[in-house]
Amino acid sequence: MSSSPDTIAREVRRRRTFAIISHPDAGKSTMTEALALHARMISEAGAVHGKSGRKATVSDWMEMEKARGISVSSTALQFNYTPTGLANEDPGDEVEPNVINLVDTPGHADFSEDTYRVLTAVDAAVMLIDAAKGLEPQTLKLFQVCRHRGIPVITVVNKWDRPGQTPLELIDEISERIGLTPTPLYVPVGIAGDFRGLYDRRSGSYVKFSRTAGGAKIAPEELLDAQQAAQIEGDAWTAAVEESELLSEMGQDHDEELFLAGATSPMIFTSAMLNFGVRQLLEALVELAPAPAPRDDVDGKPREVTDPFSAVVFKVQAGMDASHRDRLAYMRIVSGEFERGMVVTHAQTGRPFATKYAQAVFGRDRSTVDTAYPGDVVGLVNATALAPGDTLYDDPAVEFPPIGSFAPEHFATLRARSAGKYKQFRKAMDQLESEGVVQVLRNDTRGDASPVLAAVGPMQFEVVTARMLAEFTVETELEPLGYSLARRTDDASSPELDRQRGVEVFTRTDGARLALFSDKWRLQFIEKEHPDLTLEPLVAAAD
Numbered sequence: 001m002s003s004s005p006d007t008i009a010r011e012v013r014r015r016r017t018f019a020i021i022s023h024p025d026a027g028k029s030t031m032t033e034a035l036a037l038h039a040r041m042i043s044e045a046g047a048v049h050g051k052s053g054r055k056a057t058v059s060d061w062m063e064m065e066k067a068r069g070i071s072v073s074s075t076a077l078q079f080n081y082t083p084t085g086l087a088n089e090d091p092g093d094e095v096e097p098n099v100i101n102l103v104d105t106p107g108h109a110d111f112s113e114d115t116y117r118v119l120t121a122v123d124a125a126v127m128l129i130d131a132a133k134g135l136e137p138q139t140l141k142l143f144q145v146c147r148h149r150g151i152p153v154i155t156v157v158n159k160w161d162r163p164g165q166t167p168l169e170l171i172d173e174i175s176e177r178i179g180l181t182p183t184p185l186y187v188p189v190g191i192a193g194d195f196r197g198l199y200d201r202r203s204g205s206y207v208k209f210s211r212t213a214g215g216a217k218i219a220p221e222e223l224l225d226a227q228q229a230a231q232i233e234g235d236a237w238t239a240a241v242e243e244s245e246l247l248s249e250m251g252q253d254h255d256e257e258l259f260l261a262g263a264t265s266p267m268i269f270t271s272a273m274l275n276f277g278v279r280q281l282l283e284a285l286v287e288l289a290p291a292p293a294p295r296d297d298v299d300g301k302p303r304e305v306t307d308p309f310s311a312v313v314f315k316v317q318a319g320m321d322a323s324h325r326d327r328l329a330y331m332r333i334v335s336g337e338f339e340r341g342m343v344v345t346h347a348q349t350g351r352p353f354a355t356k357y358a359q360a361v362f363g364r365d366r367s368t369v370d371t372a373y374p375g376d377v378v379g380l381v382n383a384t385a386l387a388p389g390d391t392l393y394d395d396p397a398v399e400f401p402p403i404g405s406f407a408p409e410h411f412a413t414l415r416a417r418s419a420g421k422y423k424q425f426r427k428a429m430d431q432l433e434s435e436g437v438v439q440v441l442r443n444d445t446r447g448d449a450s451p452v453l454a455a456v457g458p459m460q461f462e463v464v465t466a467r468m469l470a471e472f473t474v475e476t477e478l479e480p481l482g483y484s485l486a487r488r489t490d491d492a493s494s495p496e497l498d499r500q501r502g503v504e505v506f507t508r509t510d511g512a513r514l515a516l517f518s519d520k521w522r523l524q525f526i527e528k529e530h531p532d533l534t535l536e537p538l539v540a541a542a543d
């Protein structure tokens, strides 16, 4: 029996789906664990703090995945959270909790298209930065994707318990380098390295933190008024209040409309390790981040969240874990109620799709999902027909626009080491391509025995060669090509482009014509000499 639109609307209102974007080592695993601690999912943090003898916690798995390099499984952690007045206060169970979906982005220095696809499944992002390091390359790239997709961003300055830059330096850096105006919700009391508490800019009160042993437990908070705060903290308090006034003078107060439009970013200071500021982050998500919203279909018509079930597949992953050798497709629910076992339609093939094996996956842990709502992420086991960007629905029919491939920046040819393996090699190539592991380019000159692989990050190549060997027993040889950028072109422009030095034209499996260039100077030169040629930029990560 499915639920009424009212029930679905209520479920949607209490949901928040977000991802953390950060450079490696900024503290994403530690923060994930701190969030789980505050949501009372775990009773103690510590796995990533290197304390021995503690029960393995959620982020342990992320660490292992990272160390292994490939097959970082993008998954979602779902937890209930009820906003409380103070972190150490019991939320009680009178109020219906919020449901938070934290969708994991792969946590390594390299990029892959997967990272970008994950960001199509969230309604908000938390940009986590290290107080000492400020903006780092991966944060910048991921932020560009958020901007491109219009995802609102909450900025978290982490590791405030360690020496770092001043709040104003960090704010300036973010404004200047990415054109996003931070609007701190709190100003830290105490400089970086001497984190005492947070000045709540909206209420004017002071949240004072206390440390717990090893930062393993929720840090107790005390709520004090301005007078008490001034007495206890002296100059540190005065400095925080002055900083806040300065920010207000510059117009850097939170504004809902500007935040949702992606112009400003509420900012919070935290220490994930000490569990300081974590409640404030959760509350900002609940209070400020948008709940799941209608999504436009291919014709621009919105599918309302209370319409019958629909979902978009945003990632397909072959289980590299020996005990789970299967293929999982992750879908983000767009509308309606999902009930395990329902037979839905796969829009791309028009075929029915049975959802008997629906799972929530976080790292090693898998559990059966019986019901889910818009904003939730569900893994479908052995979903061989599904590819990233595909739509699943219950009548009436709907098809969402494709996710789109991102501009590749790395190119290499791949061939089977032994000619006898050619058939398997082709089969494997088709399979990996349909999963969206890598883009495949072909042209007549090169033939089919050594197609050109195109990727956003070189790690995608490693995944291809590793899986060719592990799953298809094909040993391959990868040879990097001297191209570094691609442009979309057409039939009319291809012959002229092919005549140019340092350029080669290919057809991608989706039919797109791509011209590859050795470098941007070559491209600029050709654009100048032949202004009539079609050379359009692809959706780029860092345009």
Ligand code: GDP
Pocket: 022, 023, 024, 025, 026, 027, 028, 029, 030, 031, 048, 049, 107, 158, 159, 160, 161, 162, 270, 271, 272, 273, 274
């Ligand atoms: P990730 O790569 O972004 O997942 O980062 P981790 O969570 O693994 O953290 C990287 C390192 O920074 C680890 O040694 C953490 O213990 C440490 N770390 C994370 N958060 C904090 C923090 O708030 N303060 C301090 N001092 N260290 C932190």
